[in-house]
Amino acid sequence: MSGAVLRLVRDIPPLMAAYLLFQAVLGLILDFSWITHPYGNPMLMPGVLLAINGSVIAPKLPVWRMLPVTARDIDRARWWHSVGIPFVLLGFLMAASVLIAMALGTRNASWRDIGLSWGGQCAVCVIMALVWMVMPLARRKWGRWSGLIVLPLLLLYFRLLVSERGDLRPSLEMAIPAAILAAILLYALAGRWPLPQSSAIWATPSGAAGKAPSRFPGWPVLLRANLGVWLWLWSLMAFGCLALKYFMPSFDLALFGWIFGLMSAQVAVINLTTGMRVFRALPLSGARLSFVLVLLLVCVQGLSLSLFRLVLEIAGDTMPAPAFLAPLIFPLLYFPAALRFGMRVAQFGYALAIIVLAPLQLMSRDTGTAPGAMTGLLLIAALSSLWIWREIAHGHHAYRVQPLVPARWRGAD
Amino acid sequence: MNAIALKGVERRLGDFVLGPLDLTVPRGAVLAFVGPNGAGKTTTLDLLMGMGSADRGEIAVLGKHMPRDQVAIKSKVAYVSPDLNFTPWGSVGRALDFVRGFYPDWDVTRCDRLLEEFSVARKERVAALSFGARIKLSLVMALSRDAELLLLDEPTVGLDVNARLLLFREIRDFVKRADRTVVISSHQLSDLEKLADHVAILNKGKLIAAGPMAELVERHAPKSLEEIFVGLIAGGA
Numbered sequence: 001m002s003g004a005v006l007r008l009v010r011d012i013p014p015l016m017a018a019y020l021l022f023q024a025v026l027g028l029i030l031d032f033s034w035i036t037h038p039y040g041n042p043m044l045m046p047g048v049l050l051a052i053n054g055s056v057i058a059p060k061l062p063v064w065r066m067l068p069v070t071a072r073d074i075d076r077a078r079w080w081h082s083v084g085i086p087f088v089l090l091g092f093l094m095a096a097s098v099l100i101a102m103a104l105g106t107r108n109a110s111w112r113d114i115g116l117s118w119g120g121q122c123a124v125c126v127i128m129a130l131v132w133m134v135m136p137l138a139r140r141k142w143g144r145w146s147g148l149i150v151l152p153l154l155l156l157y158f159r160l161l162v163s164e165r166g167d168l169r170p171s172l173e174m175a176i177p178a179a180i181l182a183a184i185l186l187y188a189l190a191g192r193w194p195l196p197q198s199s200a201i202w203a204t205p206s207g208a209a210g211k212a213p214s215r216f217p218g219w220p221v222l223l224r225a226n227l228g229v230w231l232w233l234w235s236l237m238a239f240g241c242l243a244l245k246y247f248m249p250s251f252d253l254a255l256f257g258w259i260f261g262l263m264s265a266q267v268a269v270i271n272l273t274t275g276m277r278v279f280r281a282l283p284l285s286g287a288r289l290s291f292v293l294v295l296l297l298v299c300v301q302g303l304s305l306s307l308f309r310l311v312l313e314i315a316g317d318t319m320p321a322p323a324f325l326a327p328l329i330f331p332l333l334y335f336p337a338a339l340r341f342g343m344r345v346a347q348f349g350y351a352l353a354i355i356v357l358a359p360l361q362l363m364s365r366d367t368g369t370a371p372g373a374m375t376g377l378l379l380i381a382a383l384s385s386l387w388i389w390r391e392i393a394h395g396h397h398a399y400r401v402q403p404l405v406p407a408r409w410r411g412a413d
Numbered sequence: 414m415n416a417i418a419l420k421g422v423e424r425r426l427g428d429f430v431l432g433p434l435d436l437t438v439p440r441g442a443v444l445a446f447v448g449p450n451g452a453g454k455t456t457t458l459d460l461l462m463g464m465g466s467a468d469r470g471e472i473a474v475l476g477k478h479m480p481r482d483q484v485a486i487k488s489k490v491a492y493v494s495p496d497l498n499f500t501p502w503g504s505v506g507r508a509l510d511f512v513r514g515f516y517p518d519w520d521v522t523r524c525d526r527l528l529e530e531f532s533v534a535r536k537e538r539v540a541a542l543s544f545g546a547r548i549k550l551s552l553v554m555a556l557s558r559d560a561e562l563l564l565l566d567e568p569t570v571g572l573d574v575n576a577r578l579l580l581f582r583e584i585r586d587f588v589k590r591a592d593r594t595v596v597i598s599s600h601q602l603s604d605l606e607k608l609a610d611h612v613a614i615l616n617k618g619k620l621i622a623a624g625p626m627a628e629l630v631e632r633h634a635p636k637s638l639e640e641i642f643v644g645l646i647a648g649g650a
Contacts, residue, residue, distance in 0.1 A: 213521065225507045280463065396459065
């Protein structure tokens with residue numbers, strides 16, 4: 001690795017490093033659990049967790065391109081971020097898990113399965129690296145419709161990661177050598193990689209309409225502008241849930257599936273946070289603006305959960321009515337976090353909000369603990385609404401939030 | 414009556430302290446609000462728009478109290494900033510339609526004329542607009558209404574020569590109407606010298622000079638506003 005590549009590879013901010021460490025710890029737990037209880041197919045999930053690093057470096061590329069480094073240096077650094085480092089780290093995590101399991105005398109997985117797991121995790125990283133490349137190419141060819149590529153990818157991920165249908169081992173024995181070959185090929189092609197796609201495109205409303213003045217100006221325009229994105233996310237949620245149920249019939253959608261219902265909240269929060277300065281310049285009091293935005297978030301989330309309820313019906317699962325409260329109020333906690341701490345921290349806030357609400361969501365499924373859980377959730381909703389009002393009416397951070405839109409590539413998006 | 418009256422306004426943001434500020438802007442004035450980067454210009458304009466609240470002091474805009482009468486104030490104030498982000502609305506047309514819904518005095522004909530003159534099309538995607546075009550969109554929104562006060566935060570940044578001249582023409586037309594006031598924060602001092610009749614210079618959160626432009630220039634003649642500014646900031650004037 002040359003000095004220039006090494007400097008680029010080491011360009012990981014502390015927050016991202018902490019996030020990677022968190023993912024690595026999670027990966028270690030998953031590996032160890034699987035080695036001690038090797039149920040079903042090999043454990044590939046840690047590969048997904050670490051492969052995400054390949055996409056988060058995308059916003060850095062506009063800056064990297066200004067540096068006195070070659071395109072090959074940049075692509076090699078991208079390779080190390082998305083393939084090389086995950087390969088090494090996954091190997092380390094697997095080795096550590098095996099050593100711990102052996103020390104405790106709980107290694108029940110065969111050496112062949114352990115090898116297939118590690119190789120499969122590495123193959124997942126290569127697949128994800130290829131996906132980050134295919135997306136911008138597809139985007140250029142098919143425009144916004146290129147988003148449909150997510151559907152076959154989702155099927156592939158489910159087949160690889162969670163499928164209870166059939167033995168994955170024969171497929172992995174073929175996929176691992178192919179992935180190693182692809183990794184070598186990617187390294188050799190450094191300097192010719194397509195530029196990455198900005199992460200915000202899928203969350204940005206289409207600008208195709210709006211040529212003629214709207215007959216219903218004001219808030220309906222915002223809803224209409226974002227409807228396309230929400231419809232797409234709701235379709236993806238329905239597709240994802242049903243596909244997951246197909247590949248994993250024993251999976252209880254009602255238990256964790258509600259997290260799918262939070263996808264539209266992510267877009268709603270990002271877009272509202274981005275437009276805060278525009279909203280605040282309107283002739284609305286802080287309290288009224290807060291009320292409208294809270295109402296908007298709850299309505300969008302309510303629609304999303306209604307659809308999720310329908311999906312549950314189709315999948316044959318049921319979720320008690322009180323259990324819908326936690327996902328319903330989720331954006332109320334996530335939104336003020338985004339206003340106060342900005343978009344990047346908000347990505348962590350997203351997970352944090354789930355962690356805070358998940359125990360109460362689980363409690364609300366039981367008739368005995370449901371009243372207490374619902375009281376707690378309503379209290380969180382009230383406090384979050386107050387927090388939103390506080391950030392809008394008295395805070396200043398909400399108006400300094402940098403949008404999650406990396407520098408645009410001319411002609412690339 | 415004053416368009417803006419700040420009395421002992423103070424705002425602390427981490428290590429930075431704005432104020433205490435005492436500033437009055439008479440109705441009908443065009444105020445050049447200048448200062449080096451990080452002086453507190455945007456923070457002051459934010460306070461005038463209710464984006465954050467002052468820790469101490471009184472803010473009156475168009476004779477009304479901010480934040481108590483913020484709705485009435487914002488109905489009569491138009492605000493432009495490079496930090497305004499319209500991407501959640503997707504297209505120029507939708508962003509305009511959204512904002513239009515809040516102002517009964519919105520002039521559709523004037524809006525269309527400004528769009529044409531600034532060469533911004535309703536069908537354009539906000540995400541694809543250049544930086545200058547985004548400023549133009551903010552300007553179109555601000556000038557399409559019958560506002561009484563224009564707060565322009567760095568309105569010329571990223572604008573091409575034609576758009577800048579067009580903006581100055583619009584500002585001159587705007588102040589021809591009775592009691593219309595403009596506050597422009599900008600680093601283009603040569604432009605401001607021609608356009609503004611009042612000036613306020615801010616440095617490190619403190620107001621170091623404020624008053625009619627003619628008086629300031631006369632006091633430091635034959636220096637230009639730019640030279641006066643540099644001198645004041647350096648502490649040598």
